[in-house]
Amino acid sequence: MAKRICLIAGSANPVLAKEISKYLNIPLTPADVKKFNDGESYVHIEKSVRGSDVFVIQPTSPDVNDHMMELLIMLDALKRASAHEITAIIPYYGYSRQDRKAAAREPISAKLIADLLTKAGADRVVTFDLHVDQIQGFFDIPEDNLEALPLIAEYIMEKELKDFVIVAPDVGGTKRARRLAKILDAPLAIIDKRRPSHNECEVMNIIGEVEGKTPIIVDDIIDTAGTITSAAKALMEKGAKEAYICATHALFSGPAYERLADKSVKEVIVTNTIAIPKNKVTEKIKIISVASLLAESIKRIYEGEPMGVLFENMYTKMKKK
Amino acid sequence: MAKRICLIAGSANPVLAKEISKYLNIPLTPADVKKFNDGESYVHIEKSVRGSDVFVIQPTSPDVNDHMMELLIMLDALKRASAHEITAIIPYYGYSRQDRKAAAREPISAKLIADLLTKAGADRVVTFDLHVDQIQGFFDIPEDNLEALPLIAEYIMEKELKDFVIVAPDVGGTKRARRLAKILDAPLAIIDKRRPSHNECEVMNIIGEVEGKTPIIVDDIIDTAGTITSAAKALMEKGAKEAYICATHALFSGPAYERLADKSVKEVIVTNTIAIPKNKVTEKIKIISVASLLAESIKRIYEGEPMGVLFENMYTKMKKK
Amino acid sequence: MAKRICLIAGSANPVLAKEISKYLNIPLTPADVKKFNDGESYVHIEKSVRGSDVFVIQPTSPDVNDHMMELLIMLDALKRASAHEITAIIPYYGYSRQDRKAAAREPISAKLIADLLTKAGADRVVTFDLHVDQIQGFFDIPEDNLEALPLIAEYIMEKELKDFVIVAPDVGGTKRARRLAKILDAPLAIIDKRRPSHNECEVMNIIGEVEGKTPIIVDDIIDTAGTITSAAKALMEKGAKEAYICATHALFSGPAYERLADKSVKEVIVTNTIAIPKNKVTEKIKIISVASLLAESIKRIYEGEPMGVLFENMYTKMKKK
Amino acid sequence: MAKRICLIAGSANPVLAKEISKYLNIPLTPADVKKFNDGESYVHIEKSVRGSDVFVIQPTSPDVNDHMMELLIMLDALKRASAHEITAIIPYYGYSRQDRKAAAREPISAKLIADLLTKAGADRVVTFDLHVDQIQGFFDIPEDNLEALPLIAEYIMEKELKDFVIVAPDVGGTKRARRLAKILDAPLAIIDKRRPSHNECEVMNIIGEVEGKTPIIVDDIIDTAGTITSAAKALMEKGAKEAYICATHALFSGPAYERLADKSVKEVIVTNTIAIPKNKVTEKIKIISVASLLAESIKRIYEGEPMGVLFENMYTKMKKK
Amino acid sequence: MAKRICLIAGSANPVLAKEISKYLNIPLTPADVKKFNDGESYVHIEKSVRGSDVFVIQPTSPDVNDHMMELLIMLDALKRASAHEITAIIPYYGYSRQDRKAAAREPISAKLIADLLTKAGADRVVTFDLHVDQIQGFFDIPEDNLEALPLIAEYIMEKELKDFVIVAPDVGGTKRARRLAKILDAPLAIIDKRRPSHNECEVMNIIGEVEGKTPIIVDDIIDTAGTITSAAKALMEKGAKEAYICATHALFSGPAYERLADKSVKEVIVTNTIAIPKNKVTEKIKIISVASLLAESIKRIYEGEPMGVLFENMYTKMKKK
Amino acid sequence: MAKRICLIAGSANPVLAKEISKYLNIPLTPADVKKFNDGESYVHIEKSVRGSDVFVIQPTSPDVNDHMMELLIMLDALKRASAHEITAIIPYYGYSRQDRKAAAREPISAKLIADLLTKAGADRVVTFDLHVDQIQGFFDIPEDNLEALPLIAEYIMEKELKDFVIVAPDVGGTKRARRLAKILDAPLAIIDKRRPSHNECEVMNIIGEVEGKTPIIVDDIIDTAGTITSAAKALMEKGAKEAYICATHALFSGPAYERLADKSVKEVIVTNTIAIPKNKVTEKIKIISVASLLAESIKRIYEGEPMGVLFENMYTKMKKK
Secondary structure, three states: OOOOEEEEEOOOOHHHHHHHHHHHOOOEOOEEEEEOOOOOEEEEEOOOOOOOEEEEEOOOOOOHHHHHHHHHHHHHHHHHOOOOEEEEEEOOOOOOOOOOOOOOOOOOHHHHHHHHHHHHOOOEEEEEOOOOHHHHHHOOOOEEEEOOHHHHHHHHHHHOOOOEEEEEOOHHHHHHHHHHHHHHOOOEEEEEEEOOOOOOOOEEEEEOOOOOOEEEEEEEEEOOOHHHHHHHHHHHHOOOOOEEEEEEEEOOOOOHHHHHOOOOEEEEEEEOOOOOOHHHOOOOEEEEOOHHHHHHHHHHHHHOOOOHHHHHHHHHHHHHO | OOOOEEEEEOOOOHHHHHHHHHHHOOOEOOEEEEEOOOOOEEEEEOOOOOOOEEEEEOOOOOOHHHHHHHHHHHHHHHHHOOOOEEEEEEOOOOOOOOOOOOOOOOOOHHHHHHHHHHHHOOOEEEEEOOOOHHHHHHOOOOEEEEOOHHHHHHHHHHHOOOOEEEEEOOHHHHHHHHHHHHHHOOOEEEEEEEOOOOOOOOEEEEEOOOOOOEEEEEEEEEOOOHHHHHHHHHHHHOOOOOEEEEEEEEOOOOOHHHHHOOOOEEEEEEEOOOOOOHHHOOOOEEEEOOHHHHHHHHHHHHHOOOOHHHHHHHHHHHHHO | OOOOEEEEEOOOOHHHHHHHHHHHOOOEOOEEEEEOOOOOEEEEEOOOOOOOEEEEEOOOOOOHHHHHHHHHHHHHHHHHOOOOEEEEEEOOOOOOOOOOOOOOOOOOHHHHHHHHHHHHOOOEEEEEOOOOHHHHHHOOOOEEEEOOHHHHHHHHHHHOOOOEEEEEOOHHHHHHHHHHHHHHOOOEEEEEEEOOOOOOOOEEEEEOOOOOOEEEEEEEEEOOOHHHHHHHHHHHHOOOOOEEEEEEEEOOOOOHHHHHOOOOEEEEEEEOOOOOOHHHOOOOEEEEOOHHHHHHHHHHHHHOOOOHHHHHHHHHHHHHO | OOOOEEEEEOOOOHHHHHHHHHHHOOOEOOEEEEEOOOOOEEEEEOOOOOOOEEEEEOOOOOOHHHHHHHHHHHHHHHHHOOOOEEEEEEOOOOOOOOOOOOOOOOOOHHHHHHHHHHHHOOOEEEEEOOOOHHHHHHOOOOEEEEOOHHHHHHHHHHHOOOOEEEEEOOHHHHHHHHHHHHHHOOOEEEEEEEOOOOOOOOEEEEEOOOOOOEEEEEEEEEOOOHHHHHHHHHHHHOOOOOEEEEEEEEOOOOOHHHHHOOOOEEEEEEEOOOOOOHHHOOOOEEEEOOHHHHHHHHHHHHHOOOOHHHHHHHHHHHHHO | OOOOEEEEEOOOOHHHHHHHHHHHOOOEOOEEEEEOOOOOEEEEEOOOOOOOEEEEEOOOOOOHHHHHHHHHHHHHHHHHOOOOEEEEEEOOOOOOOOOOOOOOOOOOHHHHHHHHHHHHOOOEEEEEOOOOHHHHHHOOOOEEEEOOHHHHHHHHHHHOOOOEEEEEOOHHHHHHHHHHHHHHOOOEEEEEEEOOOOOOOOEEEEEOOOOOOEEEEEEEEEOOOHHHHHHHHHHHHOOOOOEEEEEEEEOOOOOHHHHHOOOOEEEEEEEOOOOOOHHHOOOOEEEEOOHHHHHHHHHHHHHOOOOHHHHHHHHHHHHHO | OOOOEEEEEOOOOHHHHHHHHHHHOOOEOOEEEEEOOOOOEEEEEOOOOOOOEEEEEOOOOOOHHHHHHHHHHHHHHHHHOOOOEEEEEEOOOOOOOOOOOOOOOOOOHHHHHHHHHHHHOOOEEEEEOOOOHHHHHHOOOOEEEEOOHHHHHHHHHHHOOOOEEEEEOOHHHHHHHHHHHHHHOOOEEEEEEEOOOOOOOOEEEEEOOOOOOEEEEEEEEEOOOHHHHHHHHHHHHOOOOOEEEEEEEEOOOOOHHHHHOOOOEEEEEEEOOOOOOHHHOOOOEEEEOOHHHHHHHHHHHHHOOOOHHHHHHHHHHHHHO
16 A cells, blocks of 8 residues: 555546545546647656555547547556556446457457556556446456446436336347346346348347336447447337436447437436447436446555445445345 | 477366367377376476477366466476477466456466566467457467357257347356347347346346347356356346356366256357266257367467468358358 | 568558559558447458568558557557558658657657557568658668658659759758758758747747759748748748758648648658648659669568669769769 | 565465564454365455555465465455565565476476466565576566574574584585585584495485584475485484484474474474464474564565665574674 | 565675665575676575565676676575565666667567566666667566666766756767757757768767856766767867766766766766776766666665655655755 | 678687687678777777678687676677677676575676667677576577587596596585586596584595596686685695696686696696687697587588487597597
8 A cells, every 4th residue: 555545637528536535535646638739649747656556547538549548548648657556447448349350350359458457557547337247357466346327226226217128239239237136136028130031121129028117228338329229229129118328338439318308218227338429318317327336446445445345335225225 | 480390288178189180181299297195286298399399288277277377387397398389288278367356465476477478488379269358468479269159159040049138147148149149130138137226136237138039048167157157047037048158268167067057048058178977968958169279279379371361261161050 | 591582551541552463563461451430440461471572561651550559450450450561651750850858758659659569570671761760760660761862862862953042941941851861962951940039939940041043942841831831931032042841750740731732842852751632742742752762662672672773873873964 | 665565475374474573563454365166266365455565475385376376366455456576475485396397298387486476466586496597587576585594593503512513414505505514613524325346236325524513404394304314214224323313494384294294303303384283293393483584574574664774683693692 | 566575786886785785774585696707607595485475686787697697596596585576676777778689680688688587586766867768668567667767867966067968979869969959958969970871981070058167968878978078079079168077877887987087077966876996086077876776776676666756756855946 | 591601700819810710701891890089999890791790709708897798798789780680699698606596685697788789789698608597588689698618528538547536625616517527438537625624624535436546526617716716736645647637717806826737737628718828828728619519500501401420420430539
């Protein structure tokens, strides 16, 4: 444990960084983070971090390449400035879906990123709900992968919904949905897209009871929102009510806002791992803050205290309700 | 491309190594591979490999720790003996199911193994049907993950079965089953184990039509054969016929042989990535050799020729039938 | 020397890549290089590079972060696709001016980039006129830093200008200017910006004879063109004629095009290390291609032939004129 | 110095670990260490080690490959669980006799092991009486090689034997024997096996006076006990009394127990660096515990205090007697 | 921060080490540092450094290769002796002028040295006035490059000279001279060596007013003193007074002492980064000690306090005068 | 195998390099290898080595630190000059006797050197008769340790001596002496220095028959020649004739020449792994060249042919005699 702790924000989500700073009552270390005329990122840490444990807060959300390079450059500056231990807090881990070679001669970008972060100077990484758990294995340094699902579950619980069903929007999401169903003690449905026979169209096959129920569709990332909104529509067609859609990471690319506006979607529950522009937030979108969870993690990492407790507390709190 | 190519067999599957050697018409480089009285593995390469491209054939099948250490020691010996490039051919990649932290403070052994192999001297690795694709990303060296599914498909095709259905024994295996179904142009069923409500027993929920059909249950590994034989029984209860069970890797641990003897299982189709003791092979067990596929891969790696062609040829051959 | 040579183009300067391909009569290896909706770069090499010596052509020019990440991802894909040796041809090396800590707690981004390229899979790097020579030392892999000055000198020579003087726009550029003056056997002038005394304005102090002469101002990079166009104006005020401005790398950021349009500038001579949008090229801008020089270098690297010859030939050719 | 210290036992010598734990009054951190049905080792650290200095106690004694892989996997789990510093306490260092290439194309397994331990996460290693001192040089991390000889000397001293001689069972062991002779202020004899001339048998040539004396034969490892019991017999033939045999590491492989039962052997003095099965311990075998020595070392490493003191104290204590 | 701090001196500048030790009131850790008959360097640290933060003081001044190897060997010994963090204090960084490839097939020795130091065990490096700033980028570990210029400025200020001018002995030294001129609020002159035309001799072109003034010529290193004494002579020819010559590093090789004895040189102001033999120090040579500056830096590194303050204090002190 | 092979000589043993060059009929690649005024080593390879397999010939004999740094700098230059594979031929490996920690807080310099060579760019190392075999294990790159003993044996055989005995000058040298005795089919004697009892002088105890015989004392290194000449004297006192002294490496430090002049020494047989100044070579000193052996090894390494053959041939040749 170093004598001091420092928090530094990149440009990707300064609001989240400020929330964490406030929670911990530790001011953000001032840093000049900018882009030059020619597009090169530049970082200047403005106060000494010598001998400190430093936590850099930077999701690698869009513009992912700018945020990634900026993060790598910050790590380099901190390492050269004699920080004692550097933790990269990456609430959203960009390139996490390029996690394997789906075809010959593809990169495995999620692994590459892990290597680059380590090379640049990260001693430890903290993320939220990685797209696949194996990404932890891409690192040789300690990697704490936090979970936002309990926060989402807590929020849903407070709604005191009746007769709802947790839905995985595709077979790959079964594990996540099953986990949420277990926390909320709710039934589960899975949407299985398939072609009945060779020359027929793909159909949305729904496994589990949904008629007359309120579906809560859960995913890790909402990118263009195609899969999840198709799921909401298909559920409605099968007699389900308007759907709650929840996910940890709100990428909201391309047609996402438009699609989420569809009447089949009642509410979109996401977290602030990625900064959502204020003018884009509609009434339908509920943003749950992960700041306190991250702040507590930072405290525990700094003090060498167990992290699991954090989640146990959360579940206890939920159970009491 | 080195001037010469060498093949070396560890003690885990010498028969497969011999088949490959015969196919390529390249003799196995003699090596003294043994265990001392105190249990230490020992390796002595008996002919010069200086400047050669060397291919070591060693699945890390049970006894996995012995086979692993032996492989690492062989790599060390080859590196120090000035081999030009060393490829570890690991038809079965032990520890592949310890691929993520399912709980706090667990290892990620599949990543550790990748690091150990690289450190010991492997320049390249060839595997078969890795448990999860992300394991390729655990390596920073080239990793060719070959596929045995087409060989299995080819064998099934030759049977000219009528009215069969491909079955995934759990939701996690959907992707693999769908892939086999596509190759064979067959329908798909998924077994979803779940509890209807909180205090009821887990039931085998079968998604897809199986009644009166011949199920072909597919998995990557048969370990104790618990999951796959339960699936066969459940299918039979739902009116399906006796099942064909197929998998790439035949671990056959503990009660496996006993379970596979059950009447619900008609045939067990596996490959020889793992050596099966001769006295354990019953009539029911069909072993498909991956030797020619591996031999062709070795040839292509040595000569710097594309590998994809290999599989294209296989599909073309299948289509012609 | 591998059996085959492959050329691959990133998205930063495909025209240059095509010129090189044409010169060498080697087709570009097709690759799908794109950005997803969420801004992540994606690369898929579409033909086998197994066992080949691969040359990736990608200046890390604006948008520098996108081009950098794309390049790193390409290197990862090529490494995993079993390329024999990978050379990153980076005609313009972005972040080259962040080459030292000008203040405490700054990064040394040019070193970071060198480390990232190596980590991602580059076995060798080729650049043009690095901002400072020490950047070669940032690499532990071979780094060939080519020189465009002879190409520029050759072009100027063909103009058969009378009574011209080579000008360094600041003291730091003296070495480069002196080198050009030596090739062209011309006199040299240096512009030294300084304050006569504490509370006076900075003045442009010109060292050397310029009155009535045609100045040829030389720099390595034209970014916003501030320094170089101020120099042209100051020279004109001291009685010099309209200036020729020359530089290897045409960043042309922000107000650059506007400034270069000034009447004190007669011609702007740059190379195509950075792609200049066609619609931005005015009559005043002369672009010299480095394609043949790069192509010859690639050939020599592939064949293990000396590179120096290349430049000797160039000088001989010049002398003959 | 971390805030906390943790002790963890592998499965190779849990009794020694418990002794250390008791001495230090620090409970062993609970860990689930087991083998699956398919033979894969599995480790789950059951309490947080975040920020702690962790000491893993695991000799890599037979079954050496199982114990080695288990140790590597524990290191991986501890590293990923954010331990501050990890020390591998390896009282017996398996593969230590494969420390050089005795023939072309042999491995140097003792070096390989050093590399694997470091790669897996060890920050420091503690051993006992390494087979050759050069093994310390196989590591780039700090390696403390403790000495059990003083413990053995102390035990012999307490016996108050008269007229004894220290014997090296072969020329290679001269240094060790000389060291013991010096501590005990006793004469030395060396056994030199050689062939008098080309076609004669190997004879045991004894250098030094042994007739009528009590020989104390000293070695580092007793493996199959061949060398050391032949020595005892040869000494008896030359008129010496029954021999005391002492060694640090009691491998006791193959025919060892049988051989040690010979009447030429009076007592076998070993340490508990390797766990000896209770049912194998006869009256003749005296086991000296290294627990307190290891415990004191752990304390000094944790607190950053000199280790040499430890041995100085031991000698002072001996001298006083 | 470790529990203890240790200072160790190599053989290159023991006097400086003693001064630092005295300032900090921390005794030097005794070490046996010597050369064997065959010229091999040998180091034995004579007191425990286990768990300490160790600062090794060793400029790599002539005999540079002996001092370099000795330093590397000390780092190895300290690393193996379990030092917590090792800082190499290298007041003069040998090979710093071999910082780039001036010709094809040259080494970049200054980078090589950085790699060797890191490999041998340095966790951090402290230097003085590196020949070029980019050398900091040759390191991946923290590198603090201290500045002696303020110390020199302070000394000059105390002289209360009238009508003096700071002179850069060549164009490359402009930046350094400008910096000193700014601290002392003095005018600047630059000496530009060049040939007026092709077949004329090189002349010393002096830019700036020097007639009747006292020149203070500033450089980083005085090697054979050729450049700087030529400058002094040239200035005198142009009507300047006797020159003050100042530089951080006093290599004083070959004819240096002789040249500095010239009447054009009034005083030679250097620091003790390099030990100057007592018998070589004439009245003309003023040696300023960097000991207090280094001592304060060591304290700040050990305690994790900012270093910048150090220099701010110095400037404040100067301003007050 | 690269297209070309290059030989380069450092300054430590240019005569040996020329012999090798002549044997192979490959000219030495010209290189400017020198020391600057300030003692820094400098290397400039004067012809292209791009894509070549380069063999650098440099024993790290006295002045060991100069030769070592020069070698490291050559490796750096060759690596940056795009050599394909770099082999460091180090006939005498300096620091080889600092191979273990004989006391706490000593370095293991022989390991450090191995790490430095690898870091600087060596891909492979060739040595002669390493002081201990374990040094091979200090490398992670291929290390071929050649043997000069057969050359020495061959020379002795040609003398057709009668009634000679091979002598190990201390117990540690028994293995080497036994090996020579075996090649020459001769008896063996060992000199064991010891103190009969606590307060008596050390005496030379000779094990084996020497009276009236011609002793051939064999060692690996002759440093100050103390041990080996004491042995010769002791043997003479015991009635042996004048001794032949043989060793691979002729360091000849301090009083060596004087000592070897003693009448008890008939002839000193060494090799040219270390360059002996011409004026120091007396009639008594016989220097056997290792050039042809090294040349053949270089050829085999370059062509990827087995090396063992080399020695088999040598033995066959000897047997025929």
